[in-house]
Amino acid sequence: MALLLAISGCATPAPPAAETPAPTVTVTVTPTPTPTPEGDFDATSLRGASIDSADFAALSAALGTPVSGIAECPWYAEVEIYGPDASTYAFTDPEGVEPGIFFFYTQDFSGGAPGLPRTAEGVGAGSTQAEVLAAYPSAIVDTYEDISAGSMTRLTVEDAASGSRIVFALTDGSPVVNLVQWGPRAGTQWAHLCLPL
Numbered sequence: 001m002a003l004l005l006a007i008s009g010c011a012t013p014a015p016p017a018a019e020t021p022a023p024t025v026t027v028t029v030t031p032t033p034t035p036t037p038e039g040d041f042d043a044t045s046l047r048g049a050s051i052d053s054a055d056f057a058a059l060s061a062a063l064g065t066p067v068s069g070i071a072e073c074p075w076y077a078e079v080e081i082y083g084p085d086a087s088t089y090a091f092t093d094p095e096g097v098e099p100g101i102f103f104f105y106t107q108d109f110s111g112g113a114p115g116l117p118r119t120a121e122g123v124g125a126g127s128t129q130a131e132v133l134a135a136y137p138s139a140i141v142d143t144y145e146d147i148s149a150g151s152m153t154r155l156t157v158e159d160a161a162s163g164s165r166i167v168f169a170l171t172d173g174s175p176v177v178n179l180v181q182w183g184p185r186a187g188t189q190w191a192h193l194c195l196p197l
Contacts, residue, residue, distance in 0.1 A: 040117035040124070041104065042165050043159035043182050046079065046088065047117070051101040051164065051183045059090060069134065072163050079104070085093040086113035086125070089194065091185070103183030105193075113178075119166070129155065132168050145168070148191030152179070156187055 049062035057078050062065045065114040067090065069077045075096075080088040086108040090101050108116055108125035118124040122136035132155050133139055146152060151172040158165050167187030169179040178197050181187055 039120035040120070041166075041182060042119060043157070044162045046104050047089075050169035051104070052099075053101055055092060055097045056090070056110040076193055080115070080117075082108070082113035082115045083110045085109040086116060088117060089193075091183075101183055103181050105186075106180045108178050117180075123168070123177075124174060125177050125180050127168070128175065129153065129170060129177070130167075136166075139168075144163075145188075146186075146190040147181070152190070154187060 011170075013139075023133065040047050041146050047063060049059055053059040053062055056067045056069060059077075065078070067077050067079050069075055069092075073094070073095045075092045077090050077092075078087055079090050082088075083137040086107040088104060090104050092101060093099075106117060106125050116125045117133065123132050123135045127135075129141075133141075136155070136157045139157045141155050144154050146154050149171060152169045153179075155168040156165055157167075164182065164183075164184045165174075166180065166182040168177045168179055169181075169187075169190065171179065179190060181190075
């Protein structure tokens with residue numbers, strides 16, 4: 001027994017087990033970029049086609065759809081049709097001297113046809129005056145008397161960088177924008193567009 005005690009007395013207690021450090025978890029948060037909304041039009045383009053398109057053939061190529069002037073007014077072309085009372089047009093120089101699109105023009109008397117072009121801010125034909133002003137607080141509001149379209153409220157958004165503008169218009173009595181023009185010559189003629197601008 002003494003031997004047993006001697007053997008057991010000689011034994012040294014085992015050291016405590018080394019603690020293994022817990023793995024460190026590193027979480028890397030990559031912020032999701034805020035998407036840049038791309039509208040259907042801005043002061044210088046329609047669905048990516050620039051007002052700098054030299055003529056309707058270049059505009060056709062840019063839009064991927066045929067665009068040509070009408071027989072009576074070759075400078076006036078229907079670009080998109082959204083319904084019987086809603087379309088977008090493009091206008092070039094009636095004299096054929098200056099290249100490029102003078103302005104695009106959307107008319108909507110249908111009360112909100114599907115597919116109408118919208119700016120990146122989400123406004124266009126069918127928007128209220130308040131919605132346009134919320135999107136463009138610096139818009140200039142005035143009244144305008146057109147020889148054929150009559151009295152209208154215009155909301156003009158100038159694009160100083162390009163020299164172009166977007167003009168939203170509500171004809172007399174309309175609760176929503178029913179006319180929109182954009183480009184360097186926008187907002188000065190709303191009817192009788194087969195006459196030289």
